[in-house]
Amino acid sequence: MLRALGAFIVPLIVACAMFMENVDGTVIVTSLPVLARDLGHDPITLKLAVTAYVIGLGVFIPICGWVADRFGSRNVFRTAIGIFMAGSLLCAASTSLDTFVLARFVQGIGGALMVPVGRIIIFRSVPKSEFIRAMNYLTVPALLGPVVGPPLGGFITTYLHWRLIFVINVPIGLFGIWLTNKYIANTREPHPGRLDWLGFVLSASGASLFMLGLSLVGGELVSTRESAGMCVIGMALLLAYVLYARRVALPVLDLRLLRIPSFHASVIGGSLFRIGLGAVPFLLPLALQEGLGMTAFRAGAITCASAFGSIFMKTMASRILERFGFRTVLMVNAACAGLAIAVYGLFFPGTPHWVIWCIVLAGGFFPSLQFTSLNTLAYADIPSSEVGRATSVASVIQQMSLGLGVTISGIVLQISHRLQGHPKIVFSDFWPAFLVVGLFSCLSIPITRRLPRDAGDEIARGSRGRA
Structure with missing residues (x-):
């Protein structure tokens, strides 16, 4: 009991x-x-x-x-x-x-x-x-x-x-x-072993400085020179970690796992996709409130529509993957997701709220299918002994790509706002940002295109059998 x-x-x-x-x-x-x-x-x-x-x-x-x-x-x-x-x-x-x-x-x-x-x-x-x-x-x-x-x-x-x-x-x-x-x-565990402290310090400080510096670009808190300096130092530390990790038996992040084609496509191609999708939770509520004049409650009620689309797609994902395969789904769906993000930039004051809600609902379908496919494919060829280290590498790169999405969309929005010369943010400032982050989703296509046509087929058939 x-x-x-x-x-x-x-x-x-x-x-x-x-x-x-x-x-x-x-x-x-x-x-x-x-x-x-x-x-x-x-x-x-x-x-x-x-x-x-x-x-x-x-x-x-x-x-x-x-x-x-x-x-x-x-x-x-x-x-x-x-x-x-x-x-x-x-x-x-x-x-x-x-x-x-x-x-x-x-x-x-x-x-x-x-x-x-x-x-x-x-x-x-x-x-x-x-x-x-x-x-x-x-x-x-x-x-x-x-x-x-x-x-x-x-x-x-x-x-x-x-x-x-x-x-x-x-x-x-x-x-x-x-x-x-x-x-x-x-x-x-009685003997967890020795932690790679040097690798942790190099990777953590490098990623933090690079992401923070990029977030401060064009802002009002520090000068452009200071933010650029943070980015350069961060990139140098990350490069130092890459060189260091090649000579260590058990680095904190084992980048050698990226040599596995399916894992490389899932993590690197998936991260480009996540840059686009990571921007949406930040950019869409901002566009609805600052661009279209909605209250926070109204914007939240519309934003959650994408979650309903995501839930609906999860019921169909295994059938779609079995029918078309990972390679085709990842390529075609990335293009559809990028287009869906770009369409958000077409909203203007006066657009019926039910139309916006339906478009955001449809926009939730494609990310759900893509994430299901990417997360499943990641472990298709990973040995069971390497699952823990593979998870660490995938998780860190995924989180950083989501943060990059927020940062890049904010930079493009700032540039658009300044070029158009509006005294405050208006709806027309947002379409370049949605377009750019939508293109990032499409940038994953050349990477997933390198996959064999039968990549992950055994997993797709197995997921169908368990459905």
Whole structure:
């Protein structure tokens, strides 16, 4: 009886923590325009807050497995929830952009440890006979977060106050810590080995400086020379890591795995695709509010339509992959997704809201199919002994590409706004940004085109058999 209860309650605890993180990530983008004005900045500058969170995630994901083995999965998981709560309270109390960006980075650290360690806990706590059902619990936050987050954030921002968005994480987090203490065992590996500290410092500092410098380009916080200098130093550190990782047996991020064609197509081609899609949660709510004059609540109610499209597509993904194959789906679907993003730039004041909602709904189909295909293909040819290291490489590159999407779209929007000479942001400033990030999705096509025509066919047939 207790074993059956554990197989249910442990995945549920992890799923609730993931739900808190997913909702928080989708809530904030709906509130950015109002939040920016309260902090005394233009909404585009608040891309820093989104990027800071992604940097926190990307920097600390590679070491989460080692930390869990060294200090115990329960200790790390509840500490991660506590860090995420602390970051949330700092966000709620922020009175300047600097403190808000720092708070978002703290949240990112908590999120980086919370989700991967949660998966480790499930793997070690749940019997293999219950593993598929346990993993199904983890799909719920990924599906419901984008549905609940935008309208919830819009409602709180429009009718209450944006600071309450972050306060609601506290009771959820405290309850999660209590449940963790009660139901989750403190498992660990007796000899986790030596962590590649030098590799971690080089990759973490390089990625952080490059992403932060790029986010500050064209802004009002630092000069162009300073932001460019941060980018150059960051790129130099990343290059140093690449050279270093070639000579180390077990680097923190093993880039040699990218030599596997299917993994290379999934991670590199998928990252170009994610640059385009990573921009949409930031750019679309901003366009609806600043460009079309909607309230945060109305914008959130429209933005969540893409999540419904995503859920619908997941029911069809296995059949589509079996019928057409990974290579064809990844190429054709990337073009469709890029076109869908570009169409968002055609919205203008007076466009019926139901038309916008339907277009955003359709725009959710293609990313869902692409992500399902990419995430499945990534492990098609990875040996089981290398799955952990492959996951670290894929996760870091994916998170950084999502942050790049936000940064690049913000830079293009700033350039468009200045070239058109409008005193404030208007709807016509947005179409170049949507067009550029849509093109990034299409840039993944030449990479996936190199795949063999039968790449992943065995997986596609297997997924159909389990459907």
